[in-house]
Amino acid sequence: MLSLDNAFSDEEFFAFIRRIEDRLGVLPDPFTFCCEPKLDGLAVSILYVNGKLTQAATRGDGVTGEDITANIRTIRNIPLQLRTATPPARLEVRGEVFMPHDGFERLNNHALEHGEKTFANPRNAAAGSLRQLDPQVTYHRPVNVECLRHRHCRRCGITEHPL
Numbered sequence: 001m002l003s004l005d006n007a008f009s010d011e012e013f014f015a016f017i018r019r020i021e022d023r024l025g026v027l028p029d030p031f032t033f034c035c036e037p038k039l040d041g042l043a044v045s046i047l048y049v050n051g052k053l054t055q056a057a058t059r060g061d062g063v064t065g066e067d068i069t070a071n072i073r074t075i076r077n078i079p080l081q082l083r084t085a086t087p088p089a090r091l092e093v094r095g096e097v098f099m100p101h102d103g104f105e106r107l108n109n110h111a112l113e114h115g116e117k118t119f120a121n122p123r124n125a126a127a128g129s130l131r132q133l134d135p136q137v138t139y140h141r142p143v144n145v146e147c148l149r150h151r152h153c154r155r156c157g158i159t160e161h162p163l
Contacts, residue, residue: 017031039096039098039146040098040121040122040123041096041097041098041099041122041123041126041127041146042058042059042096042097042098042123042126042127042130043058043059043094043095043096044056044057044058044059044068044072044094044095044096044097044130044145045057045058045059045065045092045093045094046072046078046092046093046094046095046145046147047090047091047092047093048082048087048088048090048091048092048093049089049090050087050089051081051082051084051087051088052080052081052082052087053069053072053073053078053079053080053081054069055067055069056068056069056071056072056073057069058130066130066131068130068131070135071129071130071131071132071135071138072097072130072145073135074135074136074138074139075097075138075143075144075145077144077145078145091150092150093147093149093150094147094148094149094150095145095146095147095148095149096145096146096148097126097127097129097130097143097144097145098122098123098126098143098144098145098146099122099123099125099126099129099141099142099143099144100122100142100144101122102142103122103141103142103143104119104121104122104125104142106142107119107125107141107142108125125141126143129141129143130143
């Protein structure tokens, strides 16, 4: 999994468009964009084999990710088994693990009440939650996964961002 660069100004955004146009050459049609809210969390890849969640990893260094399978299994909105009679042989789902702001506030308030260390921001809290040695700690944290795309599933019939 690679990382995306940020564009904070119109100038940076249009420079990005020019780089794409330079690489692709002349295009018959103008670009179509799909925009999504920015989730500030940790990128993850979740692998299902024959419908069963078998592995989950972070981006890591871009080549080798951290194995977070045990902790991903504790996140309530991630199915351990795909709910279909005929699951694909292999399905990779990519997404972002994040902590909603209200959950972050509750977590930090609880830490303060118990004299524990607080997190600087929701992203650090989400990342720290995935890196726990004890999956039960992750289970009790208010983290979620937003699934954004899939790979390795030609017969799934799932379309991405239909326009």
